Amino acid sequence: MTTIEHSTLEVAVLANGQALSVPVYRIRGESDGPSVYIQANMHGAEVQGNAVIYQLLEQFKSLHCLGNITLVPLANPIGSNQKSGEFTLGRFDPITGENWNRGYHFNKSLPIEFAADNKQLTNEEIKQKFRQAIIDDLEKNKLNNPYGAKTSQLLCAQLQRMAFDADIVLDLHTGPISSRHLYCPEYAKDRATLFDIPHVLFIPSDFDGAMDEATFCPWWQLQQAYQAQGRDIDVMVEAFTLELGSQEWLSLAAASEDSDSVLSYLQARGVIKGEVFNPRQMTRYGCMLEHYRALYAPQSGLVEYLAPFGEILEEGQPLVQMLHMERYVDDDCVTQVNAPQRCIPVLHFASASVNRGTELYKVMTNFFTL
């Protein structure tokens, strides 16, 4: 029986002095398997990952965990409590307007300097010393910066500090109204088929502030810096963002499927013992991030979303039909927006009322089968 330790970590303080904390669940590995960090709900309305963490913990109780595992549900207590009417907001810091998942830290000069200064180290020494270097850099620049840091940066830095101890990081999100999809770094593309996720977006080593990028960019760019010296090392850490359905939606049954999916990946990576979990047989489609396209409303109006997720839509087939209330008696009071090219719809906007320029759908183009 696995022992699960439960603690809390203070990540923010309100103006009235009230502390906000996140729950932290830890499992000590039985041997030296890869260590794992999993968090959920960084965006306030994206609650399904919390249910997946619940199901994972239920499963871990009776599994042999070989590496240390840290799980943090409800990772953003500020965003989770930000409600307006029936709905949870919590995608953007209400004070700065910044996306909560863009506040992570990355120092792009660090991998280059480290590789230049540490040519003689063994791979194992590189892993240990570079991990310490990125932790020190995070503490110096964010957690202990004499100028302070923004609320979102401090929240992110405390989560990132836990993630930096791990070899594998999974950040659990959802789309607005969405199918399951996975953001997978290009270097780890053979891992994509270990998850039961039908849509995979392959991302480059660019840093845009998100947790997955903040985790793999230092290690990926370190690998590239050594490669430039003529030395081949592996990218020693991997991170994925899992988009597990729609916001404001919770399903323990779906979470159980996603827990099995995560476990088949963790088992293949040597984190848990046994051969219990296997990826499902399913058609998985992938595309490069540059071919994952947003389609914006050409006119304002009310929207009926027509295109189902996960099915190939040919050029010219309808994505939505729109109702324009200002011209009810005219011929063009109902219009269609059609697919500009062959694509697979992955998610759509959550509201039926849109302005011109609202992101209606996101679709995979130039896709391929994995």
Ligand SMILES: [Zn+2]
């Ligand atoms: Zn999100």
